[in-house]
Every structure is written in structure tokens, then in C-alpha cells.
Amino acid sequence: MDTATPAVTVALHDGSAVVAATSQVDARRHGELLLPAVDRVLSEAGLELDAVTGLVVGVGPGPYTGLRVGLVTAAAFASALSLPVYGVCTLDGLAYAAGLAGLQGPFAVATDARRKEVYWARYEDFRTRTGDPAVDRPADIAEQLAGLPVVGAGAVLYPEAFPDAREPEHVSAGALAALAAERLAAGQELLPPQPLYLRRPDAQVPKNYKVVTPK
Structure with a gap:
């Protein structure tokens, strides 16, 4: 499962191939959509939750609230069912999907980070990331990514840079x-x-916060 982007996406994999999958793009309803998506995938496969032997969850980077929904849900399932849970960089998942669709490297991946920024990383091929993920304004990285295909919603949002x-x-x-x-x-x-x-979350304690104590 992954909720690091506006897509709420869940799949069931048997170790060799995807058995069932669902995705819905809605940046404001991660918490509302994720569990029904899990139920839908299991129902399509004709299985119950106790058939799952391990969990994979996208760890971002992504906006704070949406990202937490997937991670907390995976942790809850892992605890309740005594399952191993593995993290995968969300940008790596996008790169891998692009490679399966036929894109050859090198290329970059960029997702929407809000605040007129993108989360991005560069790839030698669809399995090999070169460097750590970063967050930047598109104009600040346009030159270093010039000439490269850029995968993801971040590229679509900023066509002048990508x-x-x-x-x-x-x-x-x-x-x-x-x-x-x-x-x-x-x-x-x-x-x-x-x-x-x-980066730091959008919601922060106001500066000069006054603590009120009872007399």
C-alpha cells in the first residue's frame, strides 16, 4: 500500500505477480479510502486478511498527513497479524513502474511536494537510484535535469521546468x-x-506560544 501521493493504492502480490490491485486519486481522503481499498483487493482475490504473509508500504517522501495514513495502517496490520512490514521509497516505486512500461534510463522522478516544490530523485535505470531523494523548487533543478525524461505528477505540474x-x-x-x-x-x-x-510538517506550534496555567 502507498498513500504518499494523491493516489490511495493497494495491491496483493503472490511473490511472482500482482493478484489484485486498486488505485484511486484523491489527495484529501486517504484515511477514508484506504481500508475499503484493502477490502476490495482481498475480495477480488477471494481471500481473507489472514492469508497475507507480509506487508509492503511506501515510505515517501510525501506530504505529512497522507503519508502517515499508509504507514500507520501497515503498522496496525503488522501488529495485529504478527506480520513483517517492509518500507520502499515511493519514488523508487514510480521509477520501477516506468521501467516496466518501457522507459529506459537515465531519467528522473518528481512528485508534488506542494509549496511550489517537488520531491525528486534521479535514476540510472528503473532499478537504480543515483543519490538520495530531495525536495526543491522545479526551477532550481531544471538545468541539472535538462534533457532527461521526468516521471510523475511533479513533471506534469511544472512543464516549463520538465x-x-x-x-x-x-x-x-x-x-x-x-x-x-x-x-x-x-x-x-x-x-x-x-x-x-x-522537510518540517506544515502544521507547527506558533511562535511566542503562551502557556496558560491555573492559579
């Missing part, structure tokens, strides 16, 4: 699960299921 925008716009849980399965089969260590924050 003229060669490519699909998919949002991550899919199916691609995220397939990438995780591939890495696990190769003995690679996945990320802990912790949020990948690249």
Missing part, C-alpha cells in the same frame, strides 16, 4: 510490491517502515 514529462503520474502498489518482492528475492535489505520526511 518539458519531457512521462507517465505514470502516481505510484501503484502493484509496482511497489513487485519491486519489494524482487529485492527480497535477491537478499537485499529493505527500508524500515518509517516516514521519509524531507
